Amino acid sequence: MIVRTLEECKNSERRVASETWESVRMLLKDDKMGFSFHITTIFENTETHIHYQNHLESVYCMSGEGEIEVVGGETYPIKPGTLYILDKHDEHYLRAYKDKEMIMACVFNPPITGAETHDENGVYPLID
Template sequence: MIVRTLKDCENSERNVEGGNWKSVRMLLKDDKMGFSFHITTIRANTETPIHYQNHLESVYCISGNGEVETVEDGKVYPIEAGTLYILDQHDKHLLRGGSEDMIMACVFNPPITGKEVHDENGVYPLVDEAG
């Protein structure tokens, strides 16, 4: 059994700063669960281009508000507490923080190693444990 607290993960190398966002990576590839789990804060009044070409992601909003726009068709979806959005087609999207920070629970498949940050195209590269 693995037991971790958010507080412990926040005070470790699992807390990754991304500028418009912060990701606390509680479950990673080396835990061998087949997915990774993060608590991510999307900062208010920001816009982040994202395109997970190598990963699928499900995102559940715990608190806050914002919106996600799918780039291909320009559709905009409001996000508030209780909203789940699923990037099941490697959707290129714009994630916008609203008037307050959004706290999100995120699941990635395949799992990330914890070293990933968005590249210039908003992509997480596939990374092995060696980096």
């Protein structure tokens, strides 16, 4: 059995941050579960370009408000209780509204190692 707390993970190398987001990676590839699990904060009044070409992701909004704009497609509102699934490696922009920092629970398949950050195209590399 694996037992971890969010606070414990925040105070470790499992916390990764950028100018627009912070990801606390509670479950990683080396845990051998076949997926990874993160609690991610999208900072208020920001926009992040993301294109997971090597991973599928499900994201559940626990708090805050914003939107996801699929490149060449629709824009969807995000609020607590919203689940979006990037089942086609959808390239998108993720935005948190002013004064509406979003806290998200995220699942990745294949699992990430914990070292990944977005490259210039919004992609996480596939690390073996």
